[in-house]
Amino acid sequence: MSKGLLLMVSAPSAGGKGTILGELFRRDGNLRMSVSATTRSPREGEEHGKHYYFISREEFKNLIDSGSMLEYAEYVGNLYGTPRGPIEQWLSQGHDVVLEIEVQGGAQIKKLVPDCVSVFITPPSMEVLEKRLRGRGTENEETIQKRLDTARKELLQAEHYDYVVINDRLEDAVDDMQAILRSEKLRYEREPERINGLLAAPKA
Amino acid sequence: MSKGLLLMVSAPSAGGKGTILGELFRRDGNLRMSVSATTRSPREGEEHGKHYYFISREEFKNLIDSGSMLEYAEYVGNLYGTPRGPIEQWLSQGHDVVLEIEVQGGAQIKKLVPDCVSVFITPPSMEVLEKRLRGRGTENEETIQKRLDTARKELLQAEHYDYVVINDRLEDAVDDMQAILRSEKLRYEREPERINGLLAAPKA
Numbered sequence: 437m438s439k440g441l442l443l444m445v446s447a448p449s450a451g452g453k454g455t456i457l458g459e460l461f462r463r464d465g466n467l468r469m470s471v472s473a474t475t476r477s478p479r480e481g482e483e484h485g486k487h488y489y490f491i492s493r494e495e496f497k498n499l500i501d502s503g504s505m506l507e508y509a510e511y512v513g514n515l516y517g518t519p520r521g522p523i524e525q526w527l528s529q530g531h532d533v534v535l536e537i538e539v540q541g542g543a544q545i546k547k548l549v550p551d552c553v554s555v556f557i558t559p560p561s562m563e564v565l566e567k568r569l570r571g572r573g574t575e576n577e578e579t580i581q582k583r584l585d586t587a588r589k590e591l592l593q594a595e596h597y598d599y600v601v602i603n604d605r606l607e608d609a610v611d612d613m614q615a616i617l618r619s620e621k622l623r624y625e626r627e628p629e630r631i632n633g634l635l636a637a638p639k640a
Numbered sequence: 641m642s643k644g645l646l647l648m649v650s651a652p653s654a655g656g657k658g659t660i661l662g663e664l665f666r667r668d669g670n671l672r673m674s675v676s677a678t679t680r681s682p683r684e685g686e687e688h689g690k691h692y693y694f695i696s697r698e699e700f701k702n703l704i705d706s707g708s709m710l711e712y713a714e715y716v717g718n719l720y721g722t723p724r725g726p727i728e729q730w731l732s733q734g735h736d737v738v739l740e741i742e743v744q745g746g747a748q749i750k751k752l753v754p755d756c757v758s759v760f761i762t763p764p765s766m767e768v769l770e771k772r773l774r775g776r777g778t779e780n781e782e783t784i785q786k787r788l789d790t791a792r793k794e795l796l797q798a799e800h801y802d803y804v805v806i807n808d809r810l811e812d813a814v815d816d817m818q819a820i821l822r823s824e825k826l827r828y829e830r831e832p833e834r835i836n837g838l839l840a841a842p843k844a
Contacts, residue, residue: 556828561838591838599826600834612826618819622803624760631798634765634806 438627440466440527441620442549446539447557448590449583450568452603456557457534459610464617468526470535473499476514489519507537507544532617539590542597553620555613556597560604562588642831644670644731645824646753650743651761652794653787654772656807660761661738663814668821672730674739677703680718693723711741711748736821747800757824759817760801764808766792 447453461467473489475496484490491499496515499505508517518535526533535552537545546554559565565587569580594600601612624631651657665671677693679700688694695703700719703709712721722739730737739756741749750758763769769791773784798804805816824830 558838594828595832597828599823600828601826602838612822615819615822616826618816619803619823622805622816622820624798624801624804628799631760631762631795631804634762634795 438530438621438630440530440532441617442523442527442533442535442552443617444535444537444542444545444549444552444554445557446537446542446554446593446597447603448539448559448565448587450565450587451557451559452568452606452609453536453557455606456601456603456609456613457536459606460534460613463610464532464614466531468531468533470518470523470533472516473505473519474514474516476516506535506548507541509541539593542593546596551626553599553616554597555599555601555616556594557601557603557609558591558594559587560602564604642734642825642834644734644736645821646727646731646737646739646756647821648739648741648746648749648753648756648758649761650741650746650758650797650801651807652743652763652769652791654769654791655761655763656772656810656813657740657761659810660805660807660813660817661740663810664738664817667814668736668818670735672735672737674722674727674737676720677709677723678718678720680720710739710752711745713745743794743797746797750800755830757803757820758801759803759805759820760798761805761807761813762795762798763791764806768808 445453445457457469461469471485471487471489473491473496475491475493478484478488478490482488482490493515496505496508496517499517499519500508504520506518506520506523508515510516523533523535535545539556542554542556545552559568562584566580566584569575569583575583599612599616601609601616603609620626649657649661661673665673675689675691675693677695677700679695679697682688682692682694686692686694697719700709700712700721703721703723704712708724710722710724710727712719714720727737727739739749743760746758746760749756763772766788770784770788773779773787779787803820805813805820807813
């Protein structure tokens with residue numbers, strides 16, 4: 437069986453990542469979503485193993501020390517990180533795994549896991565992003581301007597990613613994600629033994 | 641408008657390239673097939689501009705001298721080559737162009753046109769290839785063994801290609817080709833200005 441792909445996905449603020457991933461998971465039963473670990477306490481409705489792995493600071497530090505955290509960061513006094521274990525298990529079972537990463541963390545993961553595939557999801561234009569932010573009607577002018585500024589800076593990080601998916605029509609964006617998953621598995625360099633095996637061994 | 645992709649396709653003997661490309665062209669009206677030039681005379685039923693561009697040796701040499709041949713070779717006293725002109729025109733019009741190349745020529749084109757995408761089509765196993773060759777019932781044992789030997793050598797060239805498509809089920813193989821075309825257009829490095837343009841300009 438072929439090993440799965442690790443798909444690292446980032447998007448600027450209000451880029452539409454959640455909607456696209458929701459539809460992608462609906463279509464593709466072979467996908468798994470990486471779950472972060474944190475030392476903060478669960479909030480109402482949050483489940484261990486679904487929203488986060490809620491672990492103690494001691495357990496978290498042990499995972500760091502044993503090299504079992506792909507990346508981690510401290511934020512407002514709590515540790516957040518990505519445990520390697522579940523990801524590697526899923527990949528070896530042939531599942532593709534999606535890892536949602538803050539735009540700032542993308543370049544780092546790509547260095548740690550060079551054969552991961554990274555996708556940057558972006559709104560079709562700043563105008564559309566602004567419309568989407570205003571359309572929510574929940575944020576004041578200052579917040580909107582701040583989020584636009586952040587998005588503008590985050591868009592500059594796209595160059596660190598393998599692929600850029602423009603979130604204009606949802607169906608198209610999800611088709612794009614599926615094409616990336618499908619074609620990346622066909623890369624010669626990803627699995628040379630797949631091809632070299634054709635030369636001799638009978639097909640399994 | 642985005643520039644098209646140049647898709648270089650090779651397959652070992654009896655790899656099933658013709659069938660796959662036929663179905664791909666049926667599905668995708670934006671594709672164009674590169675036509676070779678040759679100095680040999682047309683055979684019965686062959687049309688200029690469809691099967692080959694039939695040109696004189698002098699015209700052919702002029703094209704070489706002006707750098708207008710992507711690659712060329714002499715075979716049994718006739719010149720065969722790939723004229724750049726039609727390919728570049730189609731690409732600039734946004735068409736994707738398929739260039740069929742002998743397995744031996746693949747590595748060369750990839751050097752000449754680094755942003756082309758190369759695909760190696762292969763049968764699922766040597767056993768299947770042998771069955772296909774025998775199934776035709778048109779070749780004697782010596783010819784079959786010779787073709788199998790050639791195929792075995794040609795499969796070793798797969799490493800020079802970006803992608804390897806295994807021709808097991810036709811529909812799957814054509815889906816693979818389409819996924820490659822779709823995802824390659826999403827690569828950041830292919831069109832950085834597509835992304836950087838989002839920052840400022842309103843969407844066209």
